[in-house]
Structure formats: C-alpha cells, structure tokens
Amino acid sequence: MTTVRELVESTAAIVGDRNHARWLVEVAVSADPLDEVLDDEVTERMVAHLDVMVGRYRTGEPLQYVLGRWAFRHLDLFVDERVLIPRPETEEVAGIAVEFARAVDGERTVIDLGTGSGAIGLSLATELPLDGTSIWMTDVSSDALAVAQANLAGIGRPARNVTIIQSRWFDDVPQELQADVIVSNPPYIAANSEAVDRSVDRHEPAIALYSGVDGLDAIREIIENAGNYLKSNGTLVLEIGFDQADAARGLLTQHGFIDIEIRQDVFGNDRIAIGRWRSHAV
Numbered sequence: 001m002t003t004v005r006e007l008v009e010s011t012a013a014i015v016g017d018r019n020h021a022r023w024l025v026e027v028a029v030s031a032d033p034l035d036e037v038l039d040d041e042v043t044e045r046m047v048a049h050l051d052v053m054v055g056r057y058r059t060g061e062p063l064q065y066v067l068g069r070w071a072f073r074h075l076d077l078f079v080d081e082r083v084l085i086p087r088p089e090t091e092e093v094a095g096i097a098v099e100f101a102r103a104v105d106g107e108r109t110v111i112d113l114g115t116g117s118g119a120i121g122l123s124l125a126t127e128l129p130l131d132g133t134s135i136w137m138t139d140v141s142s143d144a145l146a147v148a149q150a151n152l153a154g155i156g157r158p159a160r161n162v163t164i165i166q167s168r169w170f171d172d173v174p175q176e177l178q179a180d181v182i183v184s185n186p187p188y189i190a191a192n193s194e195a196v197d198r199s200v201d202r203h204e205p206a207i208a209l210y211s212g213v214d215g216l217d218a219i220r221e222i223i224e225n226a227g228n229y230l231k232s233n234g235t236l237v238l239e240i241g242f243d244q245a246d247a248a249r250g251l252l253t254q255h256g257f258i259d260i261e262i263r264q265d266v267f268g269n270d271r272i273a274i275g276r277w278r279s280h281a282v
Helices: 004-015 018-029 044-058 063-067 088-102 119-127 142-152 157-161 198-203 217-229 245-254
Strands: 069-072 075-078 108-113 133-139 162-166 179-184 230-239 257-264 270-277
Touching: 004 018, 004 044, 018 044, 018 063, 044 063, 063 069, 069 088, 075 119, 075 142, 088 108, 088 119, 088 179, 088 230, 088 270, 108 119, 119 133, 119 142, 119 157, 119 162, 119 179, 133 142, 133 157, 142 162, 157 162, 179 217, 217 230, 217 245, 217 270, 245 257, 245 270
Parallel strands: 108 133, 108 179, 133 162, 179 230
Antiparallel strands: 069 075, 230 270, 257 270
C-alpha cells in the first residue's frame, strides 16, 4: 500500500514543484496539515482524485482552480473559473480598506464593488468589529455572486453583517446608501494588452480582467460615481494597474477627491489609489 508521504514524492516528481505537490495531496486526502498523516495509507479514491487534479494542473490550469481554494489574508476561500484568483496585491488593498474602516468612530458601512469571490468584502467582515459594521458586496456576474455566497457561508457570525447584491458597479446600489469606505479591485487591463500571462487570459474571467482600450473604463465609472455614495470625508480605495497612477490621480482630482495618494504594493509597483471625498461643507 502507498503512504501519503510516498504520494507526495511521486506527485512532486510529476509536477516539478514540491509545495504544489503537497497542496494537491492535501486536497486529495482531505488532510490539512499534511504532516499529521504522512505515514497513513491512501485509498484508491484518494489516488483517483489526485490523478484528476494533476491532469488538470499539467494542462496549464492554475493551481488555485485545481485545488478549488486559496488563502487570502485570514480566509480560506473557495475559488473556481467564475472568479479571479485572489492575489497578494489585493490582500494589501483589503488591508488598507480595513485600516480606514476601523478608524471610523461608531458604526461603519463599507461597499465592496465587483466582489468576485468575496475576498475583500469578507476580509472586512471578519476583521472589523462584529457590532456596528455593515458590509455591502456587489458584482454584475451571477456566477461570481454564487462563489461569494458560498464563501459567505463559511465565515460564521460576521456573515450577519454582509449584504450581497447583483449590480453593475453602482447601478443597483440603494441610492440612499452612504458608505464610510468604498473599495474595489476592478478590471484594469487594456483590451488588447499583450502583457497578460497566457494562463490568466485562458482561464480567468475576461469580465474581471479587461476594461476598455486603455484599461480605465471601470476605474473612470467608479470614481465618477463614488461621491454619490460616500459620506463626507469617506474614503475610496482602488486597486489599479502599475502604470495607471497618473490617470487615477487625475480622475480623483477631477471628480472632487482630496488627500489623494498612490501606494505601492509589496513588489514596488504603484497599485492602490486612495482619495478622500470632500466635506459637503467645502
């Protein structure tokens, strides 16, 4: 009989990456952490499950989709080809949104536009105080919302603070809703960009990647309308492309935002545009 340890070794030899092999085997044998079961014998069903995953992996399907889950901040998210794969840069965006929302005195309301898997909105729900927090999560894609709903079911008590609606950006957000923070990781890649990895273009949803000829269509629309849904001194936090800092700064200025800043991600790229909505008294 084959042990889990032997299964890891044989899988690593096939896929060429020991960490990826361990993660694949973890899912196949339903054990996390794997170290506790390394000497256990595997069943035919486990091996069959692993064989299917390895086959998908070897065709170039992203590991995250093959595993069906991926870590994001403190969450373990369900992901598949209906949503973008959560990335480290977006973890930083979520952290900044948490930072601004946590600084609000009293009750706080946050809108996560284009939530996808729910990564940003659910991070806010789980990291902010349980009392006095309201999180609204939107997406135009019913497929993405199904994934977000599945992930919402896994966060426990904070789920009571979350409202999920289908909406193209602000189109179906209640007009009376006023947020302390609006956050989004919108599509920001130019339609004909040649810089997109082939695996990303082939497997991840185009609606969440591409945004017009210059990649700015969604960013323009969000910035143009965000002020209608922000409280005085509320904050807009946007993930942007590495080469879009000047454009984002200009759009924020044009539409009445102040205290504008562009923060870099862990890789040193301009990645997060932040603007404060001017006081209505100004």
